[in-house]
Amino acid sequence: MSETQQTEFTQSYTNLPNDFYSLVKPEKMHGAELLHENQNLLDELGIDLSQETILAMTSGSHFPEGLTPLAQKYTGHQFGYYNPDLGDGRGVLLGQVKDKIGQSWDLHLKGCGRTPYSRRGDGRAVLRSAVREYLIGEALDALGVPSTRCLSLCASSEPVMREQVESRATYIRVAKTHIRFGHFEWLAQKGNIDDQKQLADYVIDTVYPELKTHVDEETRYAELLKTITTKTGQLIAGWQTVGFCHGVMNTDNMSVAGETFDFGPYAFLDDCQIHYICNHSDTEGRYAYSQQPNIGLWNCQVLAQAFSQLVPAQAIEESIDAYINTFNQQYLLKMGYKFGLTNPQTEDKHFIADTLLLLDKSQLDFHYFFHLLSFLNTENGSKQEEFKRFILDSKEWHIWLENYHKRIAEQEKQETKKTHEIPVVILRNYIAQDIIQDLESGDKSSLENWMNWLRNPNEPSEHLLRLNKDYLKPPTMCQKGLALSCSS
Secondary structure, three states, X not given: OXXXXXXXXXXXXXXXXXXXXXXXXXXXXOOOEEEEEOHHHHHHHOOOOOHHHHHXXXXXXXXXOOOOOEEEEEEEEEOOEEEEEEEOOOXXXXXXXXXXXXXXXXXXXXXXXXXXXXXXXXXXXXXXXHHXXXXXXXXXXXXXXXXXXXXXXXEEXXXXXXXXXXXXXXXXXXXXXXXXXXXXXXXXXXXXXXXXXXXXXXXXXXXXHHHHHOOOHHHHHHHHHHHHHHHHHHHHHXXXXXXXXXXXXXXXXXXXXXXXXXXXXXXXXXXXXXXXXOEOOOOOOOOOHHHHHHHHHHHHHHHHHHOOOXXXXXXXXXXXXXXXXXXXXXXXXXXHHHOOOOOOOOOHHHHHHHHHHHHHHHOOEHHHHHHHHOOOOOOOHHHHHHHHHHOOOOHHHHHHHHHHHHHHHHHHHHOOOOOOOOOOOOXXXXXXXXXXXXXXXXXXXXHHHHHHHOOOOOOOOHHHHHOOOOOOOOOOHHHOOOOEOOOO
């Protein structure tokens, strides 16, 4: 570690009651190698640490002054069933750091060994799952979807047994908070109103300080609940718009900050399959792409019920309405933009839904369709011709195209013609797998390159364009629809 610590760290969670957490000594990784440090995120947070210190933190061997590793206790609904026996079983909350504007951020070390909440697990992470979380945070953030991100990634040759023997990895996750819906479920089950108020005040202090202007407790907690459900509606509208499937929307995987949280078998859509299931463990399709908005609502209802001892029934109803209204408004606005509609109208939701159904029926790629569509009303003749070849030469598509031109013409009567950018750099599962395989063979350049490329999804770099593999086009049949388990 450098002689002078330039960055100030704290651990605010220890101000809460002792039964909210357990102090934990992380299991040090032996022979740790720092595979990557996220310089973009380090700069954004204003963290000034030597590479030696970052390696020590990420491998669990030493922590700067102010950080106190602990594992949080919470519960939650998993695949619809309440599980009282949950908590941080694969990681520890190290503490907090404030960025340049005073926003507090949690630092969480993942894969650092057993905790009191590990149950039968070993508390470790493997390289495969660590790399996937490392990549997806950057991808979603760059797409404008709120997400946790990762600060650094370590690996070693230590063996970890999953379906097979794999290499161990650890990484530091950054989030506005690690408080989950399941924290409030746990306290509601305990029935201790004072503890519930204390946690609610903690969330307000660290995530939503603007709510402190409400002097009345009941009003303050009602506004907190409504803010969380509103943020959740915005988040899931973002997921649907970019074609992202989370895969495990358990309530213990839902952040009160409205950030994408706790990644397992996530995937971006390839073909536009409305009922696509990215988690092969989800045999009933509870968390299919089409079900994410409804599950978001269900989870908000569970959270609202957990708040029922703090707020009146009217506040609960208003929080649920806030989720529904926010999701509907944000989805229409964001999806409308993908169609080139700068001011989408309520009736456009039917056109959007019909288009997705037709894409599903035609088995066309979700992302490439919207990329080509963005050129349809421009002077790029080659892209227009490619779009016409991409969609099927069928009566249904001819009717769709006619209706689309009519809708765009109506818009152009009212406002100046505008172009819209659609992301083309998408972290498809086969790409993530390519990066993992490169790392397993000792090549770190692929990870470094993709961490940069994912930051600019609308403008592919010249390096990416020169690659032999055409990562910007729809995947081949053997590259599509990889379904992955939650194993880490």
